[in-house]
Amino acid sequence: MQTPDETNATPAxxxxxxxxxTAAADPQYRAAVVDLLGALAYGELAAFERLAEDAKLAPTLADKAELAKMASAEFGHFERLRDRLAEVGEEPTAAMExxxxxLDGFHRQTxxxxxxxxxxxxxxxxxxxSDFYREVAARLDSDTRSLVLAVxxxxxxxxxxxxxxxxAIEAEPRVxxxxxxxxxxxxxxxLSQAQRVVAERDALSTMLVGGVADGFDLAEVGRMFTxxxxxxxxxxxxxGLAS
Amino acid sequence: MQTPDETNATPAxxxxxxxxxTAAADPQYRAAVVDLLGALAYGELAAFERLAEDAKLAPTLADKAELAKMASAEFGHFERLRDRLAEVGEEPTAAMExxxxxLDGFHRQTxxxxxxxxxxxxxxxxxxxSDFYREVAARLDSDTRSLVLAVxxxxxxxxxxxxxxxxAIEAEPRVxxxxxxxxxxxxxxxLSQAQRVVAERDALSTMLVGGVADGFDLAEVGRMFTxxxxxxxxxxxxxGLAS
Structure with a gap:
């Protein structure tokens, strides 16, 4: 039998x-989590919008339904994150804005x-x-982590x-x-939009680089992106998309 | 105590x-229900698309979330109707097309x-x-009716x-x-698109005017629209929109 400390790279x-x-008693940590939930919530809402829009490109109704299903799931995630912001006494819109x-820039460019x-x-x-949610989960208090892992x-x-x-690639390799x-x-x-966020949002970036409590440094956020x-x-x- | 026959205008x-x-043993009734489920499923999918699109017009994030929530609910309805088509052995896309x-015409015009x-x-x-679902429910077998009422x-x-x-009207009556x-x-x-459907889909129209089993006539479908x-x-x- 392994102890929890042996099974996880990052012990609790x-x-x-x-x-x-307990964690939110530190105002900087609290601000970082509000930032994180705001960013994730807006990300999910924007993903909902874009997927619903992109579903129009579907060649068949079944294809359209698949992308619409994803959009609908993203909206469910948005609701959980927004409700959590309200639960901790934050105005969701203010946290997302x-x-x-x-995020709009990312979608406009792509x-x-x-x-x-x-x-x-x-x-x-x-x-x-998914990768980002998984990475960030390890840096969160147990309650916020549960929410992030549930999403x-x-x-x-x-x-x-x-x-x-x-x-499609098999049918036409040129694609x-x-x-x-x-x-x-x-x-x-x-990456370019993520760096913009890191540059602009002090509390969130500090949490990502471990400035609040754990032992991450600036190189660590670079490693996460890597x-x-x-x-x-x-x-x-x-x-089949080797670049 | 009232008996069920006394509480309902339309006795079972x-x-x-x-x-x-039992009901689907009649091929015309079966075709009518497949038509109905196909029409409702496509209607919900189209509503999802349009609401997601129209959510972009929202002046605030909270408003956008309200319309996106409706869109997401419509997608859930679409899934139930589509799954029911598959359950009774029909190809959902063929039933919706x-x-x-x-429905696309309606949304394009509006x-x-x-x-x-x-x-x-x-x-x-x-x-x-909602009104249409409620009206049509009374003309359906018990299983299809349960689904329609659940949606x-x-x-x-x-x-x-x-x-x-x-x-908005109080703030600016001209609106x-x-x-x-x-x-x-x-x-x-x-109404114009509904009449197009009634004209084109024999099985569905026949059910709506009661040609399959119950005592509705052509005037009854007119009364339903009224x-x-x-x-x-x-x-x-x-x-406040008296016309």
Whole structure:
């Protein structure tokens, strides 16, 4: 039998060992979590909007229903995050607004021009979001972590996209080159907007670099972005989109 | 104590007294229900799309979330109706496609040009749909009726719109005239598309006029449209949109 400390790379010490009531006594930690929930909530709402929009590109009603299902799931996530903000006494809109420009910017820069681009975006977005939720969960108090993991548990609705993209590339290999470029552009734009957020939001960035309680440093946030990028690259290769 | 026959205007006889397995032995009734489920499913999917689109017109994030919530609920209804089609051995896409032109036509002709038009459309659409679900439920076998009533139970998410539209008219009474015209146009377009469907879909129309088992006649379908129109007019008056 392993002890919990042996099974987890990050043992539950510092923030991770505290509940919200204890952790939020530190105003900087509290501000960081409000930022995080605001960013995630707006991200889910924006994802809902874009997926609903991109569903219009679907060639069949069944395809449209798949993307609409993802959109609907994102809306459910948005509601949980927004309700949590209200529960801790924050005005959800005020918490979300600082992140609107970056997320809207990302979606404006990456509007898919056809169904396959829409599918790749749905899959890439879903995967990056999952990776980020998983990374950030370890830096949170137990109550916020439970919420983040619950939302994470309900992601992964994009797996239908993998099969369809793979089939399209097999049918016409030339498509692969175009979609590989597209996937790189998606990741590049995501990183560029993430860096904008990190630069602008002190409390959130400080939490991400571990300035509040745990032992992360600035290099660690860079490593997190690197891990997410590497996971993305692996997924794209598996999909036949080696770049 | 009242007996069920005394509490309901329409006693459970004919189709209403049968379950799906018994009722669907009649191929014309079966075709009518497949038509109905296909029309309702496509209607819910189209409503999801349009509400998600119209949510972009929202002046605040909270308003956007309200309309997005409706969209998400419509998607849930779509899933139940689609799953029921699959359950009775029908291909959902094939069942929905005959109704795409009429429903897409309705939405194309009634794209709101601003947030208030979007709110009125959400409320009018939700209310007309509820009325239609309630009307048609009485003409269905017990299993199909349960599904239709379950979906109906989950509608009514548009009540938030009432308060907002009323406040806008109070703030600027001139708005009322414009929205009253808009509401009439919505109802006119809905009736015109409904008549197109009635003209094109024999099995469904026959069921609606009672040709399968119960005692409805052609005048009855006209009366149903009249009842729905009257209910709409009353709601619009209550909203300050007397036309």
């Amino acid at each position: 010490t510092g923030i991770a060992a505290r509940d919200w009531a 600082p992140f609107a420009a970056a 509007a898919p021009s056809d169904w396959l681009e829409g599918l790749v975006k749905a899959y890439v977005g879903d995967s990056i979001a 994470l548990d309900d992601t992964g609705h994009a797996s239908f996209a993998v099969e369809k993209v793979r089939a 692969g080159g175009r979609l590989a470029l597209w996937a790189r552009r998606l990741m590049g734009e995501a 891990r997410i990028t590497e996971a993305h690259t692996k997924r794209m290769s598996a999909l | 006889t004919g189709i209403a007294a049968r379950d799906w397995a 005959p109704f795409a032109a009429a 794209a709101p040009s601003d947030w208030l038009e979007g709110l009125v459309k959400a409320y009018v659409g939700d209310s007309i749909a 109906l139970d989950d509608t009514g998410h548009a009540s938030f719109a009432v308060e907002k539209v009323r406040a 009322g005239g414009r929205l009253a015209l808009w509401a009439r146009r919505l109802m006119g377009e809905a 009842r729905i129109t009257e209910a709409h007019t009353k709601r619009m008056s209550a909203l």
